[in-house]
Amino acid sequence: MTRLVQALPARMRYVIPGRPSPRAVLLIAVAAYLVVSWMILKSADTPPIRFRFDPARFVEASIVLKLHVGGALTAFGIGTALMAGVKGRALHKRLGYAWVVAMAVTAISSFFLTGLNGNQFSWIHGLSAWLLIGLPMGIAAARRKDIAKHRKDMTNMFTGGMLVAGLFSFLPGRMMWSIFFAA
Numbered sequence: 001m002t003r004l005v006q007a008l009p010a011r012m013r014y015v016i017p018g019r020p021s022p023r024a025v026l027l028i029a030v031a032a033y034l035v036v037s038w039m040i041l042k043s044a045d046t047p048p049i050r051f052r053f054d055p056a057r058f059v060e061a062s063i064v065l066k067l068h069v070g071g072a073l074t075a076f077g078i079g080t081a082l083m084a085g086v087k088g089r090a091l092h093k094r095l096g097y098a099w100v101v102a103m104a105v106t107a108i109s110s111f112f113l114t115g116l117n118g119n120q121f122s123w124i125h126g127l128s129a130w131l132l133i134g135l136p137m138g139i140a141a142a143r144r145k146d147i148a149k150h151r152k153d154m155t156n157m158f159t160g161g162m163l164v165a166g167l168f169s170f171l172p173g174r175m176m177w178s179i180f181f182a183a
Contacts, residue, residue: 022159029164033171040172049181064112065175071105072166078102079158088153092141096142096154100135103161107131124165131161 041049046151047141058069078099080090108127114120169176 009024022155025156025159026163027166033167037172044172051180053180055179057175061175064109068109068113071102071109071170072162075099075102075106076166077164079162083155083158088147100139103131103135103157127161127165133155134170 058066078095081094082099085092085095110128111121111124114122134153134157138150138157140151141147141150170180171177172181
């Protein structure tokens with residue numbers, strides 16, 4: 001098996017060991033989101049979907065939810081800038097620490113929010129726990145100059161913690177859905 005892996009082009013070796021790439025995880029999450037959303041909308045017999053911004057539910061929400069959404073939006077903005085920008089500079093380091101703080105605020109505040117599973121934790125809280133363990137590990141990798149591990153850890157946390165979890169916060173019936181799409 002080792003010879004077979006070595007014979008493959010370098011770009012294909014990353015995918016072989018059984019760990020999906022962040023892009024594959026995101027594509028699977030988008031497909032799952034579309035299927036689940038379609039099932040919810042089909043069962044609810046809802047009117048056609050129209051974009052309509054109505055922040056009333058957000059304004060009336062608890063301070064913890066506002067803190068959670070603020071942290072998530074901050075982390076998404078900084079994370080997008082970090083992914084697109086030049087790595088290894090002082091600005092990257094400063095923005096990286098700000099991103100870690102925003103992600104930690106988002107993850108910690110999520111433990112005070114329930115509702116997807118009644119008053120119990122859901123699988124999204126598992127992502128929050130994973131983030132709280134992974135963030136210090138990603139920082140430690142950068143400090144050890146293990147840039148490949150740092151890049152992989154932080155990219156996976158951005159993909160799983162921001163894109164996948166964020167996508168599922170827009171399921172029909174959830175607050176983010178009602179802010180942007182509810183009739």
